[in-house]
Amino acid sequence: MTEPLQIFGWRDAIDIAIVAWIIYRLIIMLRGRVAYRLLLVLAFLAALYSLSRLAGFEAFHWIVGSLFSSLILILVILFQHDIRRALMTHGKHRHPLTEDRDEQGERDHASLIIGELIAAATSLSSRRIGALIVIEREMGVMSHVETGTEVDAKITSEILTSIFLPYSPIHDGAVVIRRGKLMRAGCFLPLSQDPTINKNLGTRHRAALGLTELVDCVVLVVSEETGTISVTVGGRILPVSDAVSLRKVLKKLLEPRWLTE
Numbered sequence: 089m090t091e092p093l094q095i096f097g098w099r100d101a102i103d104i105a106i107v108a109w110i111i112y113r114l115i116i117m118l119r120g121r122v123a124y125r126l127l128l129v130l131a132f133l134a135a136l137y138s139l140s141r142l143a144g145f146e147a148f149h150w151i152v153g154s155l156f157s158s159l160i161l162i163l164v165i166l167f168q169h170d171i172r173r174a175l176m177t178h179g180k181h182r183h184p185l186t187e188d189r190d191e192q193g194e195r196d197h198a199s200l201i202i203g204e205l206i207a208a209a210t211s212l213s214s215r216r217i218g219a220l221i222v223i224e225r226e227m228g229v230m231s232h233v234e235t236g237t238e239v240d241a242k243i244t245s246e247i248l249t250s251i252f253l254p255y256s257p258i259h260d261g262a263v264v265i266r267r268g269k270l271m272r273a274g275c276f277l278p279l280s281q282d283p284t285i286n287k288n289l290g291t292r293h294r295a296a297l298g299l300t301e302l303v304d305c306v307v308l309v310v311s312e313e314t315g316t317i318s319v320t321v322g323g324r325i326l327p328v329s330d331a332v333s334l335r336k337v338l339k340k341l342l343e344p345r346w347l348t349e
C-alpha cells in the first residue's frame with residue numbers, strides 16, 4: 089500500500105502554499121469584521137458544498153453551489169473598490185501616512201505626521217474639545233462614510249485643532265486622513281450596532297467603533313466630556329494614557345503592512 093507521505097510530492101507542497109497565500113491575502117484584505125463574517129460564511133458554504141458532493145445529495149449540492157457563486161459575486165460587488173486598489177498596489181511598498189519613496193524619508197515623514205496627530209489630540213484633550221480622526225490604512229473608507237467637506241490639506245496640529253473648535257463650521261463629525269493628507273472633514277460615520285458596547289460610550293465613540301468594524305482603518309477619538317484620548321481599530325477601543333503611549337500605539341498601527349504582517 090502506498091504511504092500518504094510517498095504520494096505527497098513537491099507539486100502538492102507548491103499547491104498548498106499557493107492556496108494558503110491566497111487565503112492569507114484574502115484575510116488581510118477583508119480584515120474588517122463584516123468582511124470576516126462573509127468570508128466565514130463562504131468557508132462554511134465551501135465545506136457544505138464538498139460534503140454534499142461526497143454524500144451524493146444532488147439537490148442540496150446544487151443549491152449550495154448556487155449560493156456559493158452568488159456570495160462570491162456579492163463579495164466582489166461590495167469590495168470592488170478595495171479589490172481594485174489591492175490589485176493596483178499589489179507588491180508595492182505603501183505606507184498609510186506618506187507617499188515618500190525611500191525608506192528613511194518615509195519613516196521621517198510618518199513620524200512627523202504622528203507628532204502632529206499627537207499634538208492635536210493632546211491640545212484638544214486638555215481643552216475638552218471632542219474630535220474624531222479617521223486614518224485610512226490599505227482600504228478606502230469613503231464608501232462607508234457620508235462625504236462631508238473636501239479639505240485636501242497638509243496635516244498640521246493647528247489645522248486639525250482648528251477644525252474641531254466648536255465655532256468651526258466643520259467641527260461636527262470626523263476628518264479623514266489618506267496617505268498623509270487631510271482629505272475631508274465633517275464626515276458622518278456609521279454607528280456600531282454592537283449590543284455589548286459599554287453603555288457609558290456616547291455616539292462619537294460608537295461612530296469610531298462602527299467604522300472600524302466595517303473597514304480596516306484606525307480612528308483616533310478625543311472625548312469632549314472627559315478629555316480621554318483613545319484609538320479604535322478592528323471594532324476595539326484602546327484607551328491611551330499619555331502622549332508616549334499614543335505615539336507607541338499609532339506607530340505600531342500605522343506601519344506599512346508588509347513590515348507588520
Ligand SMILES: Nc1ncnc2c1ncn2[C@@H]1O[C@H](COP(=O)(O)OP(=O)(O)OP(=O)(O)O)[C@@H](O)[C@H]1O
Pocket residue numbers: 218219220259260261262275276277278279289290291292293294295310311312313314
Ligand atoms: N456618526 C457620527 N459620525 C461622525 N461624528 C459623530 C457621529 N456621532 C457623533 N459624532 C460627533 O460626536 C459629537 C458628540 O456626540 P455625543 O455627545 O453624542 O458623543 P459622546 O461620545 O457623548 O461625546 P464625548 O465622548 O466626546 O463626550 C457630535 O456632535 C459629532 O460631532
